[in-house]
Amino acid sequence: MSNIRSFATETGELSRFAARVFAETPKPGFEWRELLRQCYLVGNRSLPLVGSTAFIMGMVLTIQLRPALLSYGVESELPYIVADAIIREIGPVITGLIFAGKVGSGIGAELGSMQVTEQIDAMEVSGTNPFRYLVVTRVMATTLMLPLLVVVADAISLTGCFIGLNIRSVTSLPLFIDDIFRYLEFRDVFPPLVKTFFFGFCVGTVGCYKGYNATKGTESVGKSANEAVVVASMLIFLLDLVAVQVTDLLGLN
Amino acid sequence: MRTSRNHLSRLGAFVLAAVVILIASLFLIGRYQHLIGSHLALRARFSNVAGLRVGNNVRYSGIEIGTVRSLRIINDTTVEVSLSVKGDMANVIRRNAMASLGADGLMGNKVVNIVPGNGAAELVQDGDLLASRGSVEIEDVLRTLSGSSENILDITDGLRSTVDRINRSEGLWKLLQDTILGENLRRASRDLATTTGNARELTADVRGIFEDVRSGKGPVGTLLKDSILSYNIRGTIRRMESVAAHAERLASELESLSRKVGDDYSRQRGVLQSALRDTALAGHVSRSLRNVEDGTRNFNEDMEALKHNFLLRGYFRRKASRRVDSLPR
Amino acid sequence: MKVRDKTYDLNEPVIRIRDLHLAFGTHKVLDGFDLTLHKREDLAVLGKSGSGKSVLIKCIIGLLQPDSGSIEVLGNDVSDIEHHALDQVRARVGFLFQSNALYDSMTVRENLEFPLRRHWIQLTPEESEAMVMEALGNVGLAETVDLMPSELSGGMRKRIALARTLIPDHGPRPHHEPGDQRPHGGDIREVPHQLHHHIPRHEMRGTNLRKRGRAAQRQVPRHGDRG
Numbered sequence: 100m101s102n103i104r105s106f107a108t109e110t111g112e113l114s115r116f117a118a119r120v121f122a123e124t125p126k127p128g129f130e131w132r133e134l135l136r137q138c139y140l141v142g143n144r145s146l147p148l149v150g151s152t153a154f155i156m157g158m159v160l161t162i163q164l165r166p167a168l169l170s171y172g173v174e175s176e177l178p179y180i181v182a183d184a185i186i187r188e189i190g191p192v193i194t195g196l197i198f199a200g201k202v203g204s205g206i207g208a209e210l211g212s213m214q215v216t217e218q219i220d221a222m223e224v225s226g227t228n229p230f231r232y233l234v235v236t237r238v239m240a241t242t243l244m245l246p247l248l249v250v251v252a253d254a255i256s257l258t259g260c261f262i263g264l265n266i267r268s269v270t271s272l273p274l275f276i277d278d279i280f281r282y283l284e285f286r287d288v289f290p291p292l293v294k295t296f297f298f299g300f301c302v303g304t305v306g307c308y309k310g311y312n313a314t315k316g317t318e319s320v321g322k323s324a325n326e327a328v329v330v331a332s333m334l335i336f337l338l339d340l341v342a343v344q345v346t347d348l349l350g351l352n
Numbered sequence: 353m354r355t356s357r358n359h360l361s362r363l364g365a366f367v368l369a370a371v372v373i374l375i376a377s378l379f380l381i382g383r384y385q386h387l388i389g390s391h392l393a394l395r396a397r398f399s400n401v402a403g404l405r406v407g408n409n410v411r412y413s414g415i416e417i418g419t420v421r422s423l424r425i426i427n428d429t430t431v432e433v434s435l436s437v438k439g440d441m442a443n444v445i446r447r448n449a450m451a452s453l454g455a456d457g458l459m460g461n462k463v464v465n466i467v468p469g470n471g472a473a474e475l476v477q478d479g480d481l482l483a484s485r486g487s488v489e490i491e492d493v494l495r496t497l498s499g500s501s502e503n504i505l506d507i508t509d510g511l512r513s514t515v516d517r518i519n520r521s522e523g524l525w526k527l528l529q530d531t532i533l534g535e536n537l538r539r540a541s542r543d544l545a546t547t548t549g550n551a552r553e554l555t556a557d558v559r560g561i562f563e564d565v566r567s568g569k570g571p572v573g574t575l576l577k578d579s580i581l582s583y584n585i586r587g588t589i590r591r592m593e594s595v596a597a598h599a600e601r602l603a604s605e606l607e608s609l610s611r612k613v614g615d616d617y618s619r620q621r622g623v624l625q626s627a628l629r630d631t632a633l634a635g636h637v638s639r640s641l642r643n644v645e646d647g648t649r650n651f652n653e654d655m656e657a658l659k660h661n662f663l664l665r666g667y668f669r670r671k672a673s674r675r676v677d678s679l680p681r
Numbered sequence: 682m683k684v685r686d687k688t689y690d691l692n693e694p695v696i697r698i699r700d701l702h703l704a705f706g707t708h709k710v711l712d713g714f715d716l717t718l719h720k721r722e723d724l725a726v727l728g729k730s731g732s733g734k735s736v737l738i739k740c741i742i743g744l745l746q747p748d749s750g751s752i753e754v755l756g757n758d759v760s761d762i763e764h765h766a767l768d769q770v771r772a773r774v775g776f777l778f779q780s781n782a783l784y785d786s787m788t789v790r791e792n793l794e795f796p797l798r799r800h801w802i803q804l805t806p807e808e809s810e811a812m813v814m815e816a817l818g819n820v821g822l823a824e825t826v827d828l829m830p831s832e833l834s835g836g837m838r839k840r841i842a843l844a845r846t847l848i849p850d851h852g853p854r855p856h857h858e859p860g861d862q863r864p865h866g867g868d869i870r871e872v873p874h875q876l877h878h879h880i881p882r883h884e885m886r887g888t889n890l891r892k893r894g895r896a897a898q899r900q901v902p903r904h905g906d907r908g
C-alpha cells in the first residue's frame with residue numbers, strides 16, 4: 100500500500116518536474132552555450148555505443164530473417180522488411196534504451212553529485228538559475244539529439260543489413276536502396292521520428308529529476324544514476340505502447 | 353563555460369550528417385511516391401473497387417507508374433478513382449487504354465492495372481477519364497473453383513457407377529466378345545475409368561488447394577502473385593466445367609444404352625441379337641461410343657493441361673514428391 | 682545554540698532575524714530564533730554538529746524557506762521576495778559552502794567566471810579575465826587558473842571557493858557611470874565591501890574558529906586599500 104502511494108507520489112513529482120521544464124524553457128536568457136555543449140557531450144558519449152549496436156542489430160536481423168523469407172520465396176523483400184522493422188521499432192527503441200543507459204545514467208550521476216556537493220545551491224547563490232542552466236539544457240539536448248542519433252543509427256543498421264545480405268548472396272547497393280524505398284512510405288518514417296523526440300525528452304527529464312532530487316550522501320548518487328536508467332527504460336516502453344496506438348488511431352500504421 | 357571550436361565542429365558535422373540522411377531518405381520515399389516531380393492525373397470509374405485504397409499502386413503493362421490519389425463515390429453504383437502517375441507517362445498512355453482492378457498476389461494490396469487498348473488513339477491529357485474493365489476477384493475465382501470441384505465429384509460418381517454396371521454385365525461382354533464393337537466398348541470403358549480416377553484426384557487436389565488458399569498458406573499464395581493469372585484460372589475452370597458436362601452427357605447416353613441392352617438380355621427376348629444385326633442401331637451404338645471416347649480423351653487432356661498450369665504446377669509437383677516419399681521400400 | 686554578538690554600531694542592521702521557525706517533518710531545527718547583525722560587526726555562530734548552523738545560513742541566503750518568522754538582509758525580507766530582487770541581495774553577500782561546492786566539470790577560471798554570468802553584469806572578456814586573475818592573486822593561486830578542481834589539494838580548493846565568493850566585489854565595475862539604468866546603481870559597488878566580513882561567510886565550528894577568523898581579518902586591509 101505504501102509502495103503504491105510512494106509510486107503515485109513519485110509519478111506526480113516527476114510530472115511536475117517535467118511541467119517545470121516546459122515552464123522554464125521559454126523564459127528569456129536561454130543558456131545556448133550550455134545547450135550546445137550538452138548536445139556535443141550527449142552525442143559524443145552515446146554515438147560509439149549506439150552506432151556499434153545498430154550495426155550489429157541490422158546485420159543479425161538480416162541473417163536471421165533470411166531463411167524464413169527464403170522458405171516463402173520472398174527473399175527479395177528482405178531489405179524492405181529489415182528496413183521497416185528497424186525504422187519503425189528496433190532503431191528507436193534500441194537506441195532509446197542504450198541512450199537511457201549511457202546518457203540518462205550519466206545525467207543522473209552528474210546532477211546527483213552536484214546536488215550532494217552543494218554545487219546546485221552554489222549556482223543558485225551565484226545568480227544562475229540552476230534549473231535552467233542544468234536541467235533545461237540537458238533535457239533539450241537529449242530531446243534534440245536522440246532523434247538525430249536514431250536517424251544515424253538507422254542508417255548504420257541498414258549498412259549492417261546490406262553487409263549481412265552480401266554475406267550469403269549478392270546485392271548491389273542501387274538494388275538494395277530500390278528494394279527498400281520502393282515500399283517505404285512517409286508513414287513508415289514520421290511516427291517513429293516523432294516518438295524519438297518523446298524518448299529523448301523522457302531520458303533527459305528522468306535523468307535530471309533523479310539527479311536533482313538526490314539526497315545527501317554518496318550512495319544516493321549511484322542510486323540516482325541507477326533509477327534514472329530503470330525509470331527511463333520503462334517509460335520508453337510505455338511511450339512506445341502509446342505511440343503505436345496513437346499512430347493506429349491516426350491510421351498511420 | 354567555453355565550448356571548444358573542435359567540439360562545436362564535431363557536433364555540427366554529426367547534426368549535418370543526420371539531417372542529410374533524413375532529407376535524402378525523405379526525398380527517396382517521395383520520389384517513389386511521385387510526390388516530388390511532375391505527375392499526370394487520370395481517372396477511372398468502377399462499380400466496385402473491392403477495397404482499393406489511397407496509395408495503392410498503379411501499373412502500366414505491369415510497371416509501377418503511380419499511385420491512387422483519391423476515391424470518390426459519384427453515385428449509388430459508381431466510384432471514381434483518381435490516379436496520379438508519372439508525368440512522362442503522358443507520352444505513353446493513349447486514350448483507349450483501359451483501367452482494371454487487380455491484386456498484388458492473393459492476399460496482397462489492390463492495384464490498378466492500365467492496359468493499352470487496341471488500335472491507334474490520341475495520347476491522354478491531364479484529367480482524362482479512362483475506360484474501365486470489370487475486375488477479376490480472386491474470391492470469385494475461388495468460389496467457382498470450389499463449386500466446380502463439387503460438380504466434378506458428382507459427375508465422376510455417376511461415371512463410375514455406369515462403368516461398374518457395364519463391367520458387371522457379363523452376358524453383354526460375352527455377346528460382344530469377338531466384335532469390333534466389343535473392343536471399342538471395352539476401350540471406352542477403360543478410358544472412362546481412368547477419367548473417373550483422374551477427376552476424383554483432381555477434385556481432391558482442388559479441394560486441397562482451396563483449403564490451403566483459405567488458410568492462407570502454401571505455395572499458391574506466391575504462385576498467384578500476378579493478378580493476370582486469375583484470368584487463366586477462370587479459363588481453365590470454364591474448360592474443365594464444359595468438359596465435365598460433356599462427359600456427363602456421354603455417360604448418360606452410354607448408361608441408357610447399356611440399360612436397354614441389359615434389360616433385353618435379362619428378358620431373354622433376343623432383341624439384342626436382332627439389334628446388333630440392325631445396322632442402324634449398330635451405327636448408333638458405335639457413334640455413341642466414339643463420342644464417349646472423344647469426350648473422355650478431351651477430358652483427360654484437359655486434366656493434363658490443368659496439371660501443367662503454372663498455377664497448380666507447384667502443388668502437383670509437391671504432391672507427387674510426397675507420393676514418392678510415402679512409397680513402401 | 683549560543684550566539685556571540687559583539688556590537689560596534691547599532692544604527693544599521695545588516696541582518697535582522699525575528700522568531701525564525703523551521704522544522705524538517707517533526708524535527709524542529711530552528712525554533713524561535715532571533716538575531717540582529719549590524720554594520721562593522723564580526724559574528725560567529727557556534728553550535729554542535731547538527732544543531733542547525735547550516736540551516737540558518739541557508740535561510741539567510743534564501744536557499745531554504747523558513748516555516749515562519751522574518752529574515753531581513755540589507756533591508757529586504759528574503760523569505761518573501763521575488764526572485765530577481767533576491768538575486769540582487771545574493772550578489773551583495775559572500776557565501777562560502779561547507780563543501781566548497783566548486784563546479785567539478787569546470788576549470789578554476791570557469792568556476793570564478795560563473796558568478797559574473799549575472800545578467801546585469803556585462804563584461805568584456807578582458808575585464809572578466811582581469812577580475813578572475815585578481816581574485817586568484819588575492820588567494821595566492823594565480824597559477825591554478827587552468828586546472829580542474831580535482832587537480833587541487835583540499836586547502837587550495839577552499840581558497841578557490843573563497844576567491845569565487847569574492848569575485849563580484851573585485852576589479853572594475855562597468856556600467857557604473859551616472860545615468861546607468863541598472864537597478865542598483867552605485868551602491869552595488871560599495872556595500873559588498875563592508876558586508877564581506879560582517880555577514881557570517883561561513884559556519885564556524887569548534888577548533889577552526891580562530892584560524893578562519895584570522896583569515897577573514899587578513900582580507901580586511903586589502904578591501905580597505907581599494908575602497
Ligand SMILES: Nc1ncnc2c1ncn2[C@@H]1O[C@H](COP(=O)(O)OP(=O)(O)O)[C@@H](O)[C@H]1O
Nearest residue numbers: 705710728729730731732733734735736737884
Ligand atoms: N534537507 C534536510 N532535510 C531534513 N533534515 C535536514 C535537512 N537539512 C538539515 N537537516 C537536519 O537539520 C539539522 C541541522 O542540520 P545542519 O544545519 O546541517 O547542522 P549543522 O549545525 O551541523 O550545520 C540536522 O539534524 C539535520 O538532520
Ligand SMILES: [Mg+2]
Nearest residue numbers: 734735779884
Ligand atoms: Mg553544517
